[in-house]
Amino acid sequence: MATIPIMTSTSTLAQVSSWISHTSLSALMQQSEWTIPSIQTVHILSIAAATSTAFLVDLRLLGIVAQNRPTYVIARRLRCWGRAALVLLALSGSLLVVAEPGRSLTNVVFGVKLLVLAAALLSNWALERGLCTDPRYWEHRPTRAMGRVIAVMSMLLWAGVVLAGRLIAYIGA
Amino acid sequence: MDVQAICAGLQQSSLATSIRENTVLFPGIESLHVLAVSFLVGSVAIVDLRLLGVRSFTLSIRELMAAILPLTWLAFAAAVVTGTLLFLSNALEYSQNAAFRWKLLILILAGLNAALFHSFTCRGLNRWGRALRTPLSVRAAGIVSLLCWVGIVALGRAIGFTSAL
Numbered sequence: 001m002a003t004i005p006i007m008t009s010t011s012t013l014a015q016v017s018s019w020i021s022h023t024s025l026s027a028l029m030q031q032s033e034w035t036i037p038s039i040q041t042v043h044i045l046s047i048a049a050a051t052s053t054a055f056l057v058d059l060r061l062l063g064i065v066a067q068n069r070p071t072y073v074i075a076r077r078l079r080c081w082g083r084a085a086l087v088l089l090a091l092s093g094s095l096l097v098v099a100e101p102g103r104s105l106t107n108v109v110f111g112v113k114l115l116v117l118a119a120a121l122l123s124n125w126a127l128e129r130g131l132c133t134d135p136r137y138w139e140h141r142p143t144r145a146m147g148r149v150i151a152v153m154s155m156l157l158w159a160g161v162v163l164a165g166r167l168i169a170y171i172g173a
Numbered sequence: 174m175d176v177q178a179i180c181a182g183l184q185q186s187s188l189a190t191s192i193r194e195n196t197v198l199f200p201g202i203e204s205l206h207v208l209a210v211s212f213l214v215g216s217v218a219i220v221d222l223r224l225l226g227v228r229s230f231t232l233s234i235r236e237l238m239a240a241i242l243p244l245t246w247l248a249f250a251a252a253v254v255t256g257t258l259l260f261l262s263n264a265l266e267y268s269q270n271a272a273f274r275w276k277l278l279i280l281i282l283a284g285l286n287a288a289l290f291h292s293f294t295c296r297g298l299n300r301w302g303r304a305l306r307t308p309l310s311v312r313a314a315g316i317v318s319l320l321c322w323v324g325i326v327a328l329g330r331a332i333g334f335t336s337a338l
Contacts, residue, residue, distance in 0.1 A: 033334075037327075037330050037331060037334060038327075040330055041323075041326055041327045041330050044207070044211070044326050044330060045214070045323065045326055047211055048210070048211040048214040048215040048218075048326070051208070051211050051212060051215060052211065052214075052215020052216055052218070052219070053215070055212060055215075056216075056219075056241075059244070065241075065244060066230065066231070066240040066241075068236075069230055069231055069240075073230055074230045076230075077228070077229060077230035078230065159208055162204055162207055162208045162211065163201075163204040163208075165207075166200060166203055166204040166207055167200055167204070170196075170200045
């Protein structure tokens with residue numbers, strides 16, 4: 001596995017990373033060999049939940065799945081799960097940063113991942129806002145095309161989050 | 174049948190070599206594998222939770238399975254294709270990896286559980302298909318499935334950490 005070193009300045013991020021690595025929580029997490037892989041597994045499962053709920057709403061909006069149920073019903077039923085998944089993602093992700101701050105904070109790919117994640121969350125939010133205003137918001141002619149574009153973008157962005165997450169291990173300091 | 178020799182041979186193939194030695198190909202295929210498994214596990218979980226009585230976007234189990242399982246199969250196919258490509262690239266090492274072997278075993282277990290459920294348990298679908306309090310056999314299938322897939326994800330993660338048995 002080739003790791004490509006990337007130049008990072010001794011910036012604030014590097015200093016924060018160094019500070020975190022000296023906390024007791026960070027040391028605690030690095031003690032046992034299985035702590036980090038376990039939290040990573042939780043992280044992967046939450047990504048599975050987050051992407052699946054997002055994909056299903058997107059696919060329904062595109063008319064590909066569950067056509068006999070209105071989009072807003074699918075979205076409403078999956079909403080709680082999607083939000084719980086995001087909370088778990090944030091928690092497990094934060095713990096992973098604390099455990100190995102150098103692996104993420106000083107890695108440009110991690111920053112890219114967060115940006116793509118923000119964009120993915122924004123697209124989810126946009127779709128949700130529409131559905132909250134009017135259950136058939138994305139079915140009216142003016143908004144239909146836009147809804148489809150956002151749905152496709154959402155799926156690509158979530159795929160991008162997974163890709164960036166995997167690439168952290170291959171690129172960076 | 175010498176498994177080791179076969180794996181060593183597979184690893185020498187030009188396909189395996191190009192995946193292994195290409196800095197972009199392996200991470201790319203791996204990411205697609207994670208994405209496929211993510212959707213596979215997520216979609217299966219929705220069905221499993223419904224079997225356990227957790228309301229989903231449709232009350233009817235038959236309807237839910239009809240809506241979701243085709244997608245699950247697609248994700249599974251993608252996971253198998255990407256997984257096979259990944260395996261080929263380091264066939265010998267993976268075949269000797271404890272976590273990988275257990276992962277395959279639990280995958281087979283998940284498959285058996287699903288086959289049993291769809292072939293036998295589902296014969297009573299008309300009776301309990303719209304119920305939230307499902308029969309024990311149905312809930313057992315749901316729990317076993319969930320546990321298997323969580324295990325598969327965990328073992329998949331562990332592959333990088335473990336070596337030979």
